[in-house]
Amino acid sequence: MHPFEYLRPRDLAAAVGESATGNYLAGGMTLLPSMKLRLTSPEKLIDLSGLPDLVGIQADSAAVVIGAMTRHAEVAASAEVRRLIPALAALAGGIGDPLVRNRGTLGGSLATNDPAADYPGALLGLGGTVVTDRREIAGDEFITGMFSTALEPGELIVRVKFPVARRAAYVKFPSPASRYAMVGVFVAETATGVRVAVTGAAACAFRLTAFEAALQKAFAVESLEGLGVSGDGYNQDLHGSAEYRASLVPVMARRAVAAALAR
């Protein structure tokens, strides 16, 4: 790791004020390993853990609002999240391993937007909204590409709003080594229609409109009969080919619908 200056500001404006020359540090589960590998070498780390506005979970019957610094383990264990959006609690409880969940945060995960990360699936699948220090960004606009988001330089995620779905489920086929998603599918029947989001398969999470239309007619596993994906441009790596990932998508989608119906 190259040397850096370390700051732990006490208020949000101070944190954002330092961002021109620094990087935010949340759980450090992605940033610190990349700094060790010198893939990134910030001059200054702005630790977000001293900012009270960024932690905690607020919920009402319409939405669950989660602070950016809320750890995956807290989301997984939250009685409110488990009651209102059990699929989201289960998703958080399946990220990495318990040690990663004890440090990693919602804001850090979405800001990174790893192609195989789980939370981007929930953001698209539930039609969530990212609230930053300067604006609100709809989930559909937030995710823009591989490791890329609509965040401007220095823009800080403060919290994320997840609307409560009538029913929802997330099923992933985890990489056995890291438990990142080879393919994960988030299915939700929301107030504005059925949403189906896929993560892990391609450069970034995306929606499957053909699957959504089929489930909109009838929210049942049979509705997905015969539906598949071409796999064009899907990820290929040592864990699996693009064809393999393409074959996993409909399987995970059917399992997710079955799981949503079983809730």
Added chain:
Amino acid sequence: MTVDVSLQVNGKAVSAAVDPRTLLVELLRQQLKLTGTHVGCDTSQCGACVVHVDGRAVKSCTMLAVQAEGSSVVTIEGLAQGNTLHPMQEAFRACHGLQCGFCTPGMIMSAVDLLQRNPNPTEAEIRHGLEGNICRCTGYQNIVRAVSTAAAKMRGDSAAA
């Protein structure tokens, strides 16, 4: 440039001047000479470096020492009461839950955290709860047995082995 950091380690107040890049595990092993916490991979994969920070198990190779400012840290050295091993340590010994022992400090710290949240885990829950800890020797069977034995003991089941 150094930063002053103050924390509790195994119940004792500790202060140190550290370069901000110092990892928590480096502070523990190199400055405080608490070498029970191991470094296996240094890439957040293996769990050999697990310690408790404010009651939660974390990988100390993936946390800066300065991030532990004001925290209470417990390492493997902090579990035993004098010469009496913690029930989890005792169960690992009795069940042969280790061979080379390299993964063991992290394994035990993760297992203790697991039981704090779930005092009566099923075998599947134990395996899921230890997913962040890799052992290259035992094949895990005796580790799982040790954790369920310790769980029974800590719950006070008289039938416990």
